[in-house]
Amino acid sequence: MIRLVKVTKRYGDTEAxxxxxxxxxxxDIFAVIGSSGAGKTTLLRIISMLDTEYSGEYYFDGVDxxxxxxxxxxxxxxxxxxxxxxxxxxxxxxxxxxxxxxxGSREVKKRxxxxxxLVGLYDMRKKNAKKLSGGEQQRVALARALVLETDVLVLDxxxxxxxxxxxxxxxxxxxxxxxxxxxxxMATHNLYQAKRLANTVAYLNSGELVEVGSVEQIFNxxxxxxxxxxxxxxxxx
Amino acid sequence: xxxxxxxxxxxxxxxxxxxxxxxxxxxxxxxxxxSGIAALMAAIIGIPxxxxxxxxxxxxxxxxxxxxxxxxGIPTVVMGLxxxxxxxxxxxxxxxxxxxxxxxISFGQMLLVLPIVVSFTANSIEGVEREIRELAxxxxxxxxxxxxxxxxxxxxGVMLSVIAAFNRAIAELGIALMVGGNIxxxxxxxxxxxxxxxxxxxxxRGDIDIAIALGIxxxxxxxxxxxxSNFLQSRWVLR
Numbered sequence: 001m002i003r004l005v006k007v008t009k010r011y012g013d014t015e016a017x018x019x020x021x022x023x024x025x026x027x028d029i030f031a032v033i034g035s036s037g038a039g040k041t042t043l044l045r046i047i048s049m050l051d052t053e054y055s056g057e058y059y060f061d062g063v064d065x066x067x068x069x070x071x072x073x074x075x076x077x078x079x080x081x082x083x084x085x086x087x088x089x090x091x092x093x094x095x096x097x098x099x100x101x102x103x104g105s106r107e108v109k110k111r112x113x114x115x116x117x118l119v120g121l122y123d124m125r126k127k128n129a130k131k132l133s134g135g136e137q138q139r140v141a142l143a144r145a146l147v148l149e150t151d152v153l154v155l156d157x158x159x160x161x162x163x164x165x166x167x168x169x170x171x172x173x174x175x176x177x178x179x180x181x182x183x184x185x186m187a188t189h190n191l192y193q194a195k196r197l198a199n200t201v202a203y204l205n206s207g208e209l210v211e212v213g214s215v216e217q218i219f220n221x222x223x224x225x226x227x228x229x230x231x232x233x234x235x236x237x
Numbered sequence: 238x239x240x241x242x243x244x245x246x247x248x249x250x251x252x253x254x255x256x257x258x259x260x261x262x263x264x265x266x267x268x269x270x271x272s273g274i275a276a277l278m279a280a281i282i283g284i285p286x287x288x289x290x291x292x293x294x295x296x297x298x299x300x301x302x303x304x305x306x307x308x309x310g311i312p313t314v315v316m317g318l319x320x321x322x323x324x325x326x327x328x329x330x331x332x333x334x335x336x337x338x339x340x341x342i343s344f345g346q347m348l349l350v351l352p353i354v355v356s357f358t359a360n361s362i363e364g365v366e367r368e369i370r371e372l373a374x375x376x377x378x379x380x381x382x383x384x385x386x387x388x389x390x391x392x393x394g395v396m397l398s399v400i401a402a403f404n405r406a407i408a409e410l411g412i413a414l415m416v417g418g419n420i421x422x423x424x425x426x427x428x429x430x431x432x433x434x435x436x437x438x439x440x441x442r443g444d445i446d447i448a449i450a451l452g453i454x455x456x457x458x459x460x461x462x463x464x465x466s467n468f469l470q471s472r473w474v475l476r
Contacts, residue, residue, distance in 0.1 A: 050371050074377040084368045087390055096386075097376035144376065 001026040001183055002047060002152065007056035009042050009207075016042040017054070018207045024185060024200070026151075029178050031198035031215075032187045033230070039207040040187035041081070041156055047185055048078035048154045074101070078154040083141040085129035090121055090140055093129045097148045115147040119173060135166030142173060153177070155186040159193065171197060191231065195219055203227045242445075249446030250453055260423070261447070265454050268431040271339050271413075272406035275346035279354045279406075280399045282347075287358025287398070288388055292366055302359060308352035313411030320345045321415045337418040339429055345412035350402035357401060361394025362387060393470050400466040404459050410437060432458075 002024040009017040016039045024030045024047075032040045045051040046058065049069055058065045060072045077097070086093050094112045103111070116122040119139040124132065129140050138158065145153055158174070159167040174197055178184055188194050194201055194215070201218040203210045203226075211218065211227045222228045253261065290302055322328050324336040335341035369390045373383035388395075410433040413419075417429035419438060430438075432455045439448035 048375055050374060070379060073374065076375075077377075078371075078375040080368075080372070084372045086369070086372070086386070087393075096373075097378075100373075100376070100378050100382055148377065 001028075001061055002185070003057075003059040003062075004046070005057040005059070007043075007046060007054055007058065009039075009046065009051070009054040016207050017046070019056070020204075020207075020209045021056075022202060022209060022212055024183060026183055027178070027181045028200050029174075029184045029198045030186070030200045030202065031194035032185070032202050032204055033189065033191060033194050034187075034204035035189060035230070037206075038204040040189075040204055042207075043204065044078060044154050044156050044185065044187050047152075048076050049073040050078065075150050076152040076154060077145040077148055077150045079138075079141045079145050079156065079158060081157040081160055083134070083137040085132075085137055085140065087130060088128070089126050090116065090129050090132070091125040093140055094144045094147050097144060101148075111147050112143075115143045118146070118176070119143045120169065135162045135169075138162060138166065138170060139173075142170060146173075146177060150182075152183045152185060155184065157187055157189070159188075159190070167193075191219075203230060205230070246445040246449045250448075250450035253446060253450040254453065258450075261450060261454065263428075264421075264430050264432055264435050264451065265458070267339065267428065268407055268433075268455070269458060271342045271417075271431060272346055272403055274340075274343040275350060275406045276399055276403035278343065278347040279351045279402050283351050283354030283398070283402075284358050284395060287355045287395070288362055290355065290359040291362025291391070292384060292387060302356070305352040305355045305359075309356060311349070311352075313349060313409040314415070315411070316349050317345065317411035317413075317415035320348070320412060324416060336416060337420060337429060338427070339417070342413050342417040342429060342431065345416045346406040346409065349409060349412060350406050353402045353405060354398045357398030358391075358395050361391040361398070364394065365390045397466060397470065400462060403462060407432070407458060408455065409433065 004020055004022050007017055007020045008015060020043065032043060034040050042051065046054055049065055049072060052066070052069065060075070063072065065072050086096060088096075091112055094115060095108050098108045098111060113122060113125070116125050119142055121136065121139055121143065124136065129137065132140065142158070155174070159170050162170070171193070174184060174186075184197075186197070198215050200212065201215050202212040203218065203222075203224075205226055211222060211224045213223070217223075218227060219231060222231060290298060290305075320341075321336070323330045324333065324341060325331055326336070335344055366387050369387045370383045373386040374380075378386060413429075413431050413434045414437065417431065417434060419430050419434040421428050421430035421435075432451050436448050436451045436455070439445070439451070
């Protein structure tokens with residue numbers, strides 16, 4: 001479904017991603033692990049088509065993303081590490097993507113209310129989203145992405161800085177939606193979370209894709225020494 | 238002795254306000270009208286320029302931003318002098334016949350407060366630009382829809398810029414005095430006297446009571462506008 005070929009991203013003289021090639025299959029829960037500054041967010045931004053200034057190729061369902069960026073971007077939704085809220089109610093935040101897709105108001109209401117029930121925020125639908133706690137805002141961000149029913153959900157550290165209750169709740173929602181065949185690409189520096197949720201894991205180190213494999217292979221018998229060190233907690237970050 | 242002199246002035250001023258002096262009301266209304274038009278014109282020109290500076294990158298953008306930021310602190314007497322030289326009958330814009338007119342003051346004040354609207358608007362846009370744009374894009378917005386969302390999210394800051402512009406305009410003296418000329422004829426149609434010029438004049442004459450009364454009215458207008466703005470913002474930002 002997603003295929004990156006020799007993708008390199010530079011910020012001035014710094015290479016944030018170096019010749020990254022990978023494939024993500026439909027329905028996969030693909031976790032990108034690595035220490036801070038490894039290039040995880042950069043990779044996710046490219047996959048989400050928010051960053052288009054890179055060298056290399058990116059194919060989405062076999063189509064070169066440079067050729068139909070606006071159309072293909074609608075099939076991928078990213079949830080940022082720091083949830084950004086529109087200055088509007090929880091309901092309006094979640095409804096935004098549907099409204100710009102021209103979905104009718106009755107359908108919008110139904111879908112938004114359904115997804116708010118799923119993330120446990122139905123009773124807060126009239127509250128201003130900016131007034132919610134960090135965990136609640138992250139759930140609004142997730143609901144806003146889920147309601148669109150896009151093919152790919154990209155999650156950048158979806159539970160960073162959240163308490164255990166919210167972590168558990170968000171992980172439960174991720175598990176729930178992947179049953180419907182949604183492809184999830186997530187960055188995390190929490191190895192336990194990758195182990196709990198993912199079926200494929202990629203280890204990124206200083207912009208270099210060191211190893212990609214099944215969750216069992218990466219955690220139990222990594223091929224690369226650097227992956228092994230990272231898994232064993234011997235890489236400092 | 239000192240305090241008695243001030244208290245007497247305030248007492249006289251309050252009596253004057255309570256008795257609703259028509260002349261004072263006329264001057265106050267003219268101030269609001271002239272500075273309101275200035276703020277409106279600055280908003281019409283400055284908001285699009287501020288939005289452009291906030292959302293786009295082009296050669297010379299930083300220079301333009303620095304220019305408007307620098308103009309924020311221009312002394313009003315210097316601006317008044319420059320405008321006087323331009324608008325005087327022998328000046329390059331003398332044919333507009335704006336000198337010693339209400340519209341002349343509005344025009345001058347508009348130039349004075351334009352940098353406030355431009356800089357505040359650009360700052361408000363920049364404050365939300367990247368994160369709101371990316372959020373809108375990832376939720377499926379087109380580039381135009383994402384830009385509109387950025388502007389809409391910055392609207393509270395844009396509104397604040399217009400309020401700040403009005404407050405700066407109504408409180409300035411240099412332009413109103415040099416371009417307006419502080420003309421006042423009872424029931425005259427061409428009067429240009431506004432609150433700041435009359436305060437200056439009455440203080441110079443030693444009519445402290447009326448100067449204090451006008452000062453209280455000027456402060457009341459500024460505080461009322463600011464209070465309304467704060468109220469609207471609190472409703473707007475966290476509605």
